[in-house]
Amino acid sequence: MSSVSSRFDLVIFDCDGVLVDSESLACVVHADVLTQFGYPITADQVHERFLGRSAREARLEVETELGRVLPDDYTATLKATIDEVFGAKLQPIPHIAETLAILSRPVCVASSGTPTRIRSSLTTTGLLDRFDPHLFSALQVERGKPQPDLFLFAAAQMNAAPERCVVIEDSIPGVTAGIAAGMTVFGYHGGGHCSPATAAALTAAGAHLVFDDMRQLPALVARGALAGEPVDLA
Template sequence: MMIKSSQTPDRLVIFDLDGVLVDAQGAESQALMRLGLGMGVELTDELADDLFSGKRLSTCIALLEELAGTSAPADAVDIVRSTCEQILRTTLRPIPGVEQVLACLSVHMCVASNSPRGIIHSRLEATGLAEYFGDCIYSAYDIGFWKPDPHLFLWAAETCGYPTDRCVVIEDSTVGVQASLSADIPVLRYSSPAQHAETDEVTSFCDMRHLPALLEAGPSHTLC
């Protein structure tokens, strides 16, 4: 049963994109794994997710180069993005329950992602989520700072007109959580049941339908 949030628009909820709004991280990891195979690096799905989740694409390719002990192709970024988009043509979906949650929240919402602005727009459009954010989209490529640097979240909060103590970040990756904590913005970490874990600093949840209740209860309450 969906819980209707009574939050008023005096609060900003900052959503990550991949792994929080849309299920695209698996495709990106697969594309990087294929590049890795061509460089002589074989990774398991679990290791690939640990290495790549939430990171800038060029950082992921640099990690592959370290593992391979050799340089990636000069057009590695284009190769990975092209492979990823081919996979996503038939697999891209919104995170289960997220559209219903966005429809019921009465808070100001934006997206802040390490992905290029064009990719953010296309993935939101393809999954039917674009209408919930309008122009409130913030790409690390626009300011030249990528998570775990806190600048992206601070920029989104300032541009939307909210102090950090009136913001909450919804993240799934370690680098995103680090960026939020560095920005001194409370963070709720979305994870699958298998990945679910809680620390003293971060509240995590594994069902997107729990988000409205968590936003009302505050970060000291966990639903999973």
């Protein structure tokens, strides 16, 4: 019988809300820009509808509801505003740098963000060197989260079998995608955008376990931890 310590060969991280504490900032910007372009929406509504999904898919959904294409400068305005806000305010998820420093498994990023956004966010927060060049975006696959394509693509690029991958996710679409890919999923609910209900929502979506402190992750990964196992932060 093999040791549970060898359960995982690869740790796949989402970016926004898992590596960088960006979701609250992004939801406010996204809501403001959509409202500016004729689609009134609040940051809370953006969070509920689009968290974990690509900007491409969110735009298509909005345009379908509007019955028209958003103006040509919408994407450029959204990008420029996010660049400005993230440059001034973006922070890494608490304890993620120290966690990455001691995590013994290979790692990569699989995010709904664009390649440019992923790289920029990780550069701003000082995390890029730990992942570069293993940065994978929803733009590289036909279907983004909640479909499994992105996680399967990342695993293939990293030469890892899906069943030996663990995904770290903070959103329901991300958890759904990881489960559909045949991977183990740990739901993280320690980001600034998370509420007291987030843990239960991630569990209901299929996460094998949930946690809210990145200092827990190395032990969870090393043990091949499954739902219900106690976590010792000592």
